[in-house]
Amino acid sequence: MKYGLLRVWRDTSMIEFSDITDFFIQAVDKLKNGEFNLSSPLEEIVLRSAGSNLAYVDHRKDALNKYGVDLWKELREEFGKGEFNELLKKSKIDENLKYSDSQQFPDFIFKVKETKGEFTCGSLLELKDSKGGNIASFNSTIPTQSKTLEEIDVINGRNLVSRIISIIDRKSPEGKYYTFERRCFYLVRTHSENQKKTKTSIVDGSFFETIPKNHLLYQVFYQILHNHIKKKELKIDSNTLKQVEKVLSEITDQTIIASSRDVEGASIRPRLRIMAEVHSEGNPHSSNYPQISEKSFNLILKSTPQTEKIKSTLLKEIPELKTFTIKHKRNGDHIVLQFSLKP
Numbered sequence: 001m002k003y004g005l006l007r008v009w010r011d012t013s014m015i016e017f018s019d020i021t022d023f024f025i026q027a028v029d030k031l032k033n034g035e036f037n038l039s040s041p042l043e044e045i046v047l048r049s050a051g052s053n054l055a056y057v058d059h060r061k062d063a064l065n066k067y068g069v070d071l072w073k074e075l076r077e078e079f080g081k082g083e084f085n086e087l088l089k090k091s092k093i094d095e096n097l098k099y100s101d102s103q104q105f106p107d108f109i110f111k112v113k114e115t116k117g118e119f120t121c122g123s124l125l126e127l128k129d130s131k132g133g134n135i136a137s138f139n140s141t142i143p144t145q146s147k148t149l150e151e152i153d154v155i156n157g158r159n160l161v162s163r164i165i166s167i168i169d170r171k172s173p174e175g176k177y178y179t180f181e182r183r184c185f186y187l188v189r190t191h192s193e194n195q196k197k198t199k200t201s202i203v204d205g206s207f208f209e210t211i212p213k214n215h216l217l218y219q220v221f222y223q224i225l226h227n228h229i230k231k232k233e234l235k236i237d238s239n240t241l242k243q244v245e246k247v248l249s250e251i252t253d254q255t256i257i258a259s260s261r262d263v264e265g266a267s268i269r270p271r272l273r274i275m276a277e278v279h280s281e282g283n284p285h286s287s288n289y290p291q292i293s294e295k296s297f298n299l300i301l302k303s304t305p306q307t308e309k310i311k312s313t314l315l316k317e318i319p320e321l322k323t324f325t326i327k328h329k330r331n332g333d334h335i336v337l338q339f340s341l342k343p
Helices: 004-008 018-032 042-053 060-067 073-079 081-090 149-156 160-169 175-179 213-232 238-248 305-317
Strands: 054-057 108-110 112-115 118-121 124-129 182-190 199-204 296-302 322-328 332-340
Touching: 018 042, 018 108, 018 199, 018 296, 018 305, 018 332, 042 054, 042 060, 042 108, 042 124, 042 182, 054 160, 073 081, 149 160, 149 175, 160 175, 213 238, 296 305, 305 332
Parallel strands: 124 182, 199 296
Antiparallel strands: 054 108, 108 124, 112 118, 182 199, 296 332, 322 332
């Protein structure tokens, strides 16, 4: 990390973005130095740029074997081998889990920080790589502006992620730490195999969450109900329908929806897995946003007074950056900080 930032991030209004902005700075620096390029594996871009700032890596085996990033190195050196192994044992992390490819959500989580007794940073980073121009589908979760460890455990159907990250962060895996709202970011790449057309962006989850996730879930069930009424030509009086719709409006908690169900007499436990496809207006690499050029690496943040400060800071840190605002048709202005590779 460039040490000039340490003084700037003492501004508490900017600290909560410091993990993702430091990652962006490091990635741009390594792109300029040719340590990787826009066609490199997304995992490599993250691990080489943010490795020491990560509290969770999903593919820990590949991180170590391919890129020499050991999630546990700092902890092992701090505690010593014996105490370190005892710590893992208490958290039920055996040798296989320590360096496994867990196939859990998300791909990466940054280390948490504390400012005046409050948690900050600890951002989630999910990778989305696509050979074409569309963003790859979200197969197990709805992209949102923030998520808690509690939500993550429900999405995964197990608490492996919260157990690992709490060890690295040296926090108790419960209480405020467990329910702290962590910002979600998505490292999105399109046209990954075409170096002339490829675009790569770190996208704030606000770009995808254009209506509150709770309202979105209610609307899904509402549409399912009305589609069945239409298909089966059901005759339901308006008062009954209003009562049913009122009940549906309370079905908003993804942690409940995604939980496995015990149904009397059933030999299976049904579980709803929520998938999501990105509308073209929610794809910053689509033709709706022509300002985002090919062969570029971008940081996209919702425009606020806070992110305007961040923009000014990053422009001083990386003079080559181009900055502009794109108007999300469903969610207002977003700031784009763009680093373009020379032809």
